[in-house]
Amino acid sequence: MNIIFFGPPGAGKGTQSGIIQAEHGVAHLSTGDMLRAAVAAGTDVGRTAKALMDEGKLVPDDIIIKIVADRIETPDCAAGFILDGFPRTLPQAQALDHMLADKGRKLDAVLQLRVPDEILIGRIEKRVRESGRARADDKPETLKRRLGVYHEQTAPVLPYYEQAGLLHVIDGNRPIDDVTAAIRAALV
């Protein structure tokens, strides 16, 4: 099973990916987590990515496409994978199609978690208050930039998957269990 979780920051992609990953025994590939690991490790990619991430901007397509291409070659992806935070641009979506076609694999579903912006802002403010430690990109002005980037650069990828008949729109503005139930229903 190869699926994509699609949605703005704070929509619940990471939470739902973890639940579905455990149920299906597939790999969970979060490009945000991979980039944060590269930043922590101080690699060249991490150095390039850090400033962009802190400002809420996207990391260049060629960098992120290479990271994903390498990652899906690893053995734990053989049974399938959940992409969380990738693709975020049309060139990334097209590159993913090429990668999969080269391996004779395909996507099974794209799950769009839809949550209104004002709810997302409230959720992330709550996460910051409750955890007591904010990520640099959780600052209010950065979060607004990330939402703007989502609407301008990432949401336009949705018609690509709609045309391919892969898109499932899930109302993400509900209790977590209800969202999970809707995702399970979309995956049968």
Ligand code: AMP
């Ligand atoms: P996330 O944790 O998925 O919200 O990602 C955190 C940050 O990493 C984003 O705001 C971007 O700066 C960067 N990033 C993650 N995934 C991608 C991607 N597919 N394309 C470009 N930048 C990305």
